[in-house]
Amino acid sequence: MRYIYSLLLYCLLPFILLRLLWRALAAPAYAKRWAERFGFVPTLSTHKKVVWLHTVSVGEFLAALPLIRRLQADDRVQLVITTTTPTGSERVRxxxxxxxxxxxxxxxxxxVLVRFLKRVKPSLYLVMETELWPNTLAACAKRNIPAMLxxxxxxxxxxxxxxxxxxLTKPMLQHLSCAAIQNFTDAARFAALGLSDDKVIVTGNIKFDLSLTDDxxxxxxxLKSLLSNNGQRLVLIAASTHQGEDEIILDAFAQLRSSSSDESRSAVLVLVPRHPERFERVGQLCVSRGFSVARRSEHSWDNTNDILLGNTMGELMLMFGAxxxxxVGGSLVPNGGHNFIEPAAWGLPLLSGEHVFNFAEVARLMTDAGALVQVGSATQLAQAFLQLIDDEAERKRRGVAAxxxxLDNRGALDKTCAVIQHYLK
Structure with a gap:
C-alpha cells in the first residue's frame, strides 16, 4: 500500500509544484528555497547526536519552544528543526x-528522504502533534532511527x-517507536487505528508548560497602557482569525459600539489574522466598515483609533498580555480552533466559536471550569463580550478560572523530556 501511495505522490508531483507556485502568489516566501523541500540541504557535520524535530508552522514551533530550550541545554545534542511553512521558518530563524x-x-x-537523511544523519526523529507521513516514518524505521510522536x-x-x-495508516503507526499523547481519549483513537498500546504514553499537553518572562x-x-489610554478603555482581542471570521467579529464589534454601555462604546479591538497574507485584506475590511485602524507594524496607535491590526509575526503572546x-479564532468557521492556553496563561476570560475539534480537550477543561463560552453568531459574540465588559467581577472570575x-495542567514537558532522554542514552 505504501508503494501505491508513493507512486501516487510522484504522479501528483506536478500538481504539488503548481500548488506551491499558487501559494507563492499570495505569500512570496513560498517561492524561495525549493531545493530544501527535495532534500537538497547542506551536509551536517557534527560529533553530537542529531535530533530532528519537525514543527509544521508557527503554532507547533512555539508550542515546542520550551522543549527546544531543554534539548539545547544538552551538550550531547545537535538540533535539526524543520518546518513546512515560510512563517514557521521565519519564527525559527x-x-x-x-x-x-x-x-x-x-x-x-x-x-527525497534518502537524500535528506544521508545529509543530516539523525539519531532521533521527533514530530509534533499529528504531522505523520508514511514514507518518512518508514525511512526512519529502515535506518533504525527511533521516531517519536x-x-x-x-x-x-x-x-x-x-x-x-x-x-496505509496502521503500518505507518507501527513504525513509530513511541507516542507521547495529550490525553486518554486521543490515545484510544490512535490505538483504534493500529498503534500498539505498549508504544503509548499519555503525557498531557506541553502547551500548558509555557512561561511568561519578566521582559x-x-x-x-x-502596550496595554498605550491601547487602554492608561486604563480608560478595555482591550478586546480576536486572535488567529481565519477567512470568514473577520466579518463576524467586526459585526459584533459594531454592535458593541452602538450599545448603551460607555465601556463597550470605548472598547478597543486587537484583530490578529492567522496568516500574514491576509493582513492587508483584513485591514482594508476594517476601514471599509468605518473603523479607524492602526497597524502594529507602524507603531502609530493613538486614542482616536478603534482597532489595532496585529500585522506582525511573533507578537501574539504580547498582544494577549495587553x-x-x-x-480565539479558527472556531467560527470549521477550522478546528486554536490554542486557548496562551490567553489563559495571562488570566483572560475566553470566548470562541463552536468549531474547536482540534483543541477539544482543552476547550472542555476551560468550559468545565467556567473560563470559556462558545458562541455561534455575531450577535452572540457581541452579547458575550458585553456581559464581560459590564461585569468586572465576572470578568475576573473567569480569568482566574482560565x-x-x-497552571493545574503543567508537567507534560518533564514527562516528554524523560521519554526523549531514554532514546538519547
Missing part, C-alpha cells in the same frame, strides 16, 4: 538564529479520515 540547523522539511517521497493529538474528525486509509510582562504592560478579554486550568 528569528527566535533561534544559527543555534540550530534549520531547513524546510523534505517531501514525503522515498528518494510528541504532544500527539487526534480529533474525531481526523481519526475518521485516517480510518478510511487503514491499510514579556513588562512589554505587555507598556488585553482584557480574548476571543489561569487555574493552565
Amino acid at each position: 528569528a527566535t533561534l538564529g544559527d543555534s540550530v540547523f534549520h531547513v524546510y522539511a523534505p517531501y514525503d517521497l522515498p528518494n 510528541i504532544n500527539g493529538r487526534l480529533s474525531e474528525k481526523s481519526a475518521r479520515g485516517y480510518a478510511r486509509f487503514g491499510a 514579556l510582562r513588562t512589554k505587555a504592560a507598556t 488585553s482584557d478579554i480574548a476571543f 489561569l487555574t486550568v493552565a
Whole structure:
C-alpha cells in the first residue's frame, strides 16, 4: 500500500509544484528555497547526536519552544528543526538564529528522504502533534532511527479520515517507536487505528508548560497602557482569525459600539489574522466598515483609533498580555480552533466559536471550569463580550478560572523530556 501511495505522490508531483507556485502568489516566501523541500540541504557535520524535530508552522514551533530550550541545554545534542511553512521558518530563524540547523522539511517521497537523511544523519526523529507521513516514518524505521510522536493529538474528525486509509495508516503507526499523547481519549483513537498500546504514553499537553518572562510582562504592560489610554478603555482581542471570521467579529464589534454601555462604546479591538497574507485584506475590511485602524507594524496607535491590526509575526503572546478579554479564532468557521492556553496563561476570560475539534480537550477543561463560552453568531459574540465588559467581577472570575486550568495542567514537558532522554542514552 505504501508503494501505491508513493507512486501516487510522484504522479501528483506536478500538481504539488503548481500548488506551491499558487501559494507563492499570495505569500512570496513560498517561492524561495525549493531545493530544501527535495532534500537538497547542506551536509551536517557534527560529533553530537542529531535530533530532528519537525514543527509544521508557527503554532507547533512555539508550542515546542520550551522543549527546544531543554534539548539545547544538552551538550550531547545537535538540533535539526524543520518546518513546512515560510512563517514557521521565519519564527525559527528569528527566535533561534544559527543555534540550530534549520531547513524546510523534505517531501514525503522515498528518494527525497534518502537524500535528506544521508545529509543530516539523525539519531532521533521527533514530530509534533499529528504531522505523520508514511514514507518518512518508514525511512526512519529502515535506518533504525527511533521516531517519536510528541504532544500527539487526534480529533474525531481526523481519526475518521485516517480510518478510511487503514491499510496505509496502521503500518505507518507501527513504525513509530513511541507516542507521547495529550490525553486518554486521543490515545484510544490512535490505538483504534493500529498503534500498539505498549508504544503509548499519555503525557498531557506541553502547551500548558509555557512561561511568561519578566521582559514579556513588562512589554505587555507598556502596550496595554498605550491601547487602554492608561486604563480608560478595555482591550478586546480576536486572535488567529481565519477567512470568514473577520466579518463576524467586526459585526459584533459594531454592535458593541452602538450599545448603551460607555465601556463597550470605548472598547478597543486587537484583530490578529492567522496568516500574514491576509493582513492587508483584513485591514482594508476594517476601514471599509468605518473603523479607524492602526497597524502594529507602524507603531502609530493613538486614542482616536478603534482597532489595532496585529500585522506582525511573533507578537501574539504580547498582544494577549495587553488585553482584557480574548476571543480565539479558527472556531467560527470549521477550522478546528486554536490554542486557548496562551490567553489563559495571562488570566483572560475566553470566548470562541463552536468549531474547536482540534483543541477539544482543552476547550472542555476551560468550559468545565467556567473560563470559556462558545458562541455561534455575531450577535452572540457581541452579547458575550458585553456581559464581560459590564461585569468586572465576572470578568475576573473567569480569568482566574482560565489561569487555574493552565497552571493545574503543567508537567507534560518533564514527562516528554524523560521519554526523549531514554532514546538519547
